[in-house]
Amino acid sequence: MLKKTEKIESQFKKLIENYILPLFPGAEIVTDISTKIPSKGQKHCSIIHGNRVLTIRRELSSAPIIIRRCQKFTKEDSSIVECFVSTICKFQASGKIGIMYQDVISKRCLEMSIFNILSQGYPKVLFYVTNILYYWQNRTYEGNKVALSIKIKNKTLNCKDGKKLVEKEKLYEQDFFCINN
Secondary structure (H helix, E strand, O other), rough: OOOOHHHHHHHHHHHHHHHHHHHOOEEEOOOOOOOOOOOOOOOOOEEOOOEEEEEEEEOOOOOEEEEEOOOOOOOOHHHHHHHHHHHHHHHHHHHOHHHHHHHHHHHHHHHHHHHHHOOOOOOOHHHHHHHHHHHHHEEEEEEEOOOOOOOOOHHHEOOOOOOOOOHHHHHOOOOOOOOOO
């Protein structure tokens, strides 16, 4: 029977296989790396070996999962993985979330990780706009799908009172959802 630590490591490896590997076409998890990898890391995700290898650690002192591909990894790639791993590890450490919800939580953690990198400081706005799109994707009007598009400009992210738009409630208060042409 697997010990609790081994079970967590096994679940973590499956998360990496199911959510991180698909982000990087041509990438594979490897066990036979020719160059020595440090036994401890300073971050959950590091790029090494000419930017062609990612090391991913659940804990900074744990052995890494090594992903290799021919195409170079970028700083953004590493940042997304770092954010995902640190967030998912918080959920695993809490022990409050059952395995039954792991798939849903993992998808949302990955979305938020990508939003953090793409939005440059406005991940909540991007998250809520995506939720709006999810809501409208299956809605119909008079039997037809609803045509919907959303465009956000940086100046739109400034509220009329001069503060930055970062809360869901502020997003819905703004007058830019419906444009009549």
